Amino acid sequence: MAPDGPTVTRSTLRQQIADALRDEILSGRLTPGQEFTVKEIADGYGVSATPVREALVDLTAQGLLDSAQHRGFRVHEYSLADHRAMIEARSLVADGIFRGLAESAPQNPATFEALAGVRRRGEEAARAATAGDLNVLIGYDLRFWRELSALFGNPYLSDFFHRLRVQSWMYTVPHLRRAGELRGRLWAGHCELVDALTARDPRGAHAIIAAYNADSLALVERITGERTL
Structure with missing residues (x-):
């Protein structure tokens, strides 16, 4: 090969x-x-x-x-159950990051100024998602989350979160490529999430991610014809 x-x-x-x-x-x-x-x-x-x-x-x-x-x-071959577990782990880590960013804002306003750069990455990811361009989306999405998690200031957590994102894409990519037209079917809420974090609204950020996870899991379940308990 x-x-x-x-x-x-x-x-x-x-x-x-x-x-x-x-x-x-x-x-x-x-x-x-x-x-x-x-x-x-x-x-x-x-x-x-x-x-x-x-x-x-x-x-x-x-x-x-x-x-x-x-x-x-x-x-490696991941199952739908593995993917659900990844999503749960991602959610727990993301909630910790969101709370940490909101709490650190008064002491470190530069952290929230840095969100402007993360938002630009989110704009590119959102455009690719809306267009259904999976190849472009994956690159920008991974970079978006890597940069966002890095703002928390814990490289161990950031590396773990990045690994979960890669594993999640690894599971979903083969299924999404068999799904045909992806235009309008992929999550494009990156900028909405950054706006919630800029407004120091971890609850709003949590709600955005919860909806994203539910929609993404439902899409994969429809494509595969599988469901997990």
Whole structure:
């Protein structure tokens, strides 16, 4: 297998390979359950096996890959129940972030000034969502949430939240790509959320995310024909 990813240079090779393979997974070019070896990836990118193996181990630790004994690696397969659990975890983390941002505003107004930059990312994500452009949406959506969670000032929490976002997209992407036209069917409330946070309204932000989660889960359930208890 030779991925159609970007050309990889020698600098930060391990991270570049991991990022490229993550993009392959989120784009749907590497599908759930698909198996490959270190050699196949190394040959595809024209690099040695060592940084590839390191990158694959990193992605395994992040829950994106499984180590297939004697066969290499395979793309992890998440279930609808897994996805629901991810949404619940995301909601708990997001509520903590929203409350923290609201409480820190009087002491650190610069935090809320930084929301203007996050809002610009949200505008791009919202435009892509409205147009049904999944490829563009995923990139901007991940960046939007990464920058928003970073304002909380806890890199461990931000990294955990980003991992949940990636895993959620990893589950939904194959289903959304089978759903046909996505125009108007994807969440585009990024700016509405930033406006609620700028107004120091964590309850309003919670309501926006609760509606987003319910609508997103309902969409996946309609596409898959499955429901979780």
